[in-house]
Amino acid sequence: MRGVILALLTPTVLTLGLAARPIPAASDEYFALSGHGGPIMGIAVSPAGRIATASFDNAVGLWQDETPRWLDQHRAAVNCVLFVSETELISGGDDFALVRWDLTTGTATQLEGHAGKVKALALSPDGATLASASWDGSIGIWSLTGGATQFLRGHSGAVNDVVFSDDGTRLYSASADGSLRVWDVATGQEALRLVEHGFGINELALNDVAGWLAYGAVDGGTRVVDPVSGNELADLSLDRRPILALAASNDGSLLAVGDGEGYIMVVDTATWRVLRDFRAAARGPVWTLAFSPDGANIHAGGLDDTLHSWPIATIDEHGQMQTTDRSFLADPDAMPNGERQFKRKCSICHSLTPGSARKAGPSLSGLFGRQAGTVADYTYSPALDKTALIWTAETVDALFDIGPEHYIPGTKMPMQRITGAQDRADLIAYLRAQTAPKE
Ligand code: HEC
Known part of the structure; x- marks a missing residue:
């Protein structure tokens, strides 16, 4: 069912007296976006704050004010979505395809070449190149300006995530084979095996300026390493598994971690202290996370077909912390x-x-x-x-x-x-x- 409801989740928030309303422009309050007919697997946020969702119901949702626009082209679940600009989107799905959406004309162009599910997408900083992580074990490098497509091969398992370095010369990939690799984008060659984690790595988040790369793995491993040397900078593992979602705020000051147990942990990346840790999903996992452009809200998708957006600063004041155990907020070293x-x-x-x-x-x-x-x-x-x-x-x-x-x-x-x-x-x-x- 795809009726449109901008609903509020908990009674505590209902007391604020909010009914259906546009997505808050300065996002510092809780809101939810409902309408998808299946779990939300991917979330993208444009620089202007527009939200796109990729869902198990085969559709991409484009949320603007109260009326979402449904983009139907995929023949299977959609796993990931990315804004190329305010007027262009790319999504990837279980149908092995990427779809490029021109939001102005409404045209959808299929990009084919993968022989497995497409799990994640990354855009080069100049906006000219797209990378796709696929369960066929390869990484697709797609020119968005008309150049040739290449596939980088070397992983011995599904590729789960990819991210470009700030200068666009390096690409990091995470795989079910347990490795985190670095590729030279110009030559398409593997440059370095940065981490051998042993267990499959699901997720990556990079802040090149600050010099950290975070990864999350199926065994619950949540670590931060130096993107050049691979040296460990922080270990945020909390015995929760698997880690299914990682997101960095635009300014890199916050890292959010979502797991199979429905928790979202928000970490201050200057000190690697846990700022917030709360149970966001009453049941089931957190599949995907994305920050609002100002970093005030964390948008999350899980099993309940709804995007929940949590205001980070006020989350506990509103009684949203469904866990009473605040102790994760303490400094583990102390x-x-x-x-x-x-x-x-x-x-x-x-x-x-x-x-x-x-x-x-x-x-x-x-x-x-x-x-x-x-x-x-x-x-x-x-x-x-x-x-x-x-x-x-x-x-x-x-x-x-x-x-x-x-x-x-x-x-x-x-x-x-x-x-x-x-x-x-x-x-x-x-x-x-x-x-x-x-x-
Ligand atoms: C992933 C969940 C999980 C974790 C982590 C876990 N436990 Fe348990 N624990 C359980 C479950 C489930 C039971 C009940 C087992 C049963 O009924 O057979 C249990 C039972 C127990 C019991 C027996 C309680 C009783 O009333 O008889 C003790 C003691 C215990 N756990 C201690 C611990 C300690 C100490 C740790 C950390 C080192 C720990 N557990 C970690 C899930 C867990």
């Missing part, structure tokens, strides 16, 4: 080790206060001395339900020394070990302090 262990490895699934909330695991409140599998508001697996085990420092230590799947065979707690004895001891000390019943 955190004691036990707390850091918990934040990174456990907090995504466990609360420390009574009530298991919407988390995947039971509340750990009052853990020590408690019989395993007895939190009333939680549905355990048969393996853990009211077993004879009592949680103590020793049993929690053993749980993560040998791993849950060995300690309690059949548990639905995911495989994970904490191999450092000191890390386990610090974690347990932290849990003891935090889970003790409060008067």
Whole structure:
């Protein structure tokens, strides 16, 4: 269904009394764009702030004021979209095709040559060359001014993302083969294998001026490296996986990370501190992110067919932070080790206060001395339900020394070990302090 609703998501925002309205020009308030008939897989923002969406429903939506324009040409899901100018768009889809849209005349031109899904697009800084990342393992280099098309080959797996350097001479590519490579655009040759991550890399975001390149991977790895040397500058991994979306604000001061668990994390790139971390999707992943031109809002697409645009500065004041756990906002280096262990490895699934909330695991409140599998508001697996085990420092230590799947065979707690004895001891000390019943 493609009716057009500019709807507001939560009751807290509804109290602001906003009805259907144009997309805010100075975007510092929450808004939503509904109308697509499937999840939003890609978002593009023009310099003037126009928004285009690529959807699983095979259409590209062009959002302007209250009336979106539907661009129908793809024969399958559309994954990515990019503004070449205010009057020209390019999209790529599961039909292996790129479509170039002239928004003034309404003409759509198909660009063919890929033998696999087109997952991402990048425009050279001079606007003359387009790069496409494809699951056929190649990178398409398309001249937008009439020159020849080339395909760069070398990756041994699907190519998931591409980005040009500021001077347009280098192209970075991320692949399911686990590597992040650098290509010489003039010769079409691979110049450097910058990162071997081991797990597939999904996403890239580059700020050449500031000298950083961020990547996000299927294993949850979220790292920032020097774009020339590949040296690691920051590790933002939070044990959430997979990382599905990365976006940098136009001025490069903010990096947004979206994951398979529906969270959006906004990071200050001067200090690599987490500024905001909130659950944006009640269910399912964040597939795509893009900042408004002024960096005030982060636009996100997920499973619910709607683009949600979150005002970064006020997100928590409006009660939008659906996670009550603000601790990601603290500086991880200033955190004691036990707390850091918990934040990174456990907090995504466990609360420390009574009530298991919407988390995947039971509340750990009052853990020590408690019989395993007895939190009333939680549905355990048969393996853990009211077993004879009592949680103590020793049993929690053993749980993560040998791993849950060995300690309690059949548990639905995911495989994970904490191999450092000191890390386990610090974690347990932290849990003891935090889970003790409060008067
Ligand atoms: C991805 C989610 C996830 C992560 C991460 C996770 N857990 Fe769990 N945990 C679970 C689930 C699910 C259960 C319930 C398992 C069952 O019913 O078999 C559980 C159960 C437990 C239990 C048993 C609780 C009880 O009431 O018997 C303890 C203790 C525990 N987890 C501690 C931790 C600690 C400490 C960490 C971090 C090192 C951690 N968990 C990380 C999902 C997770």
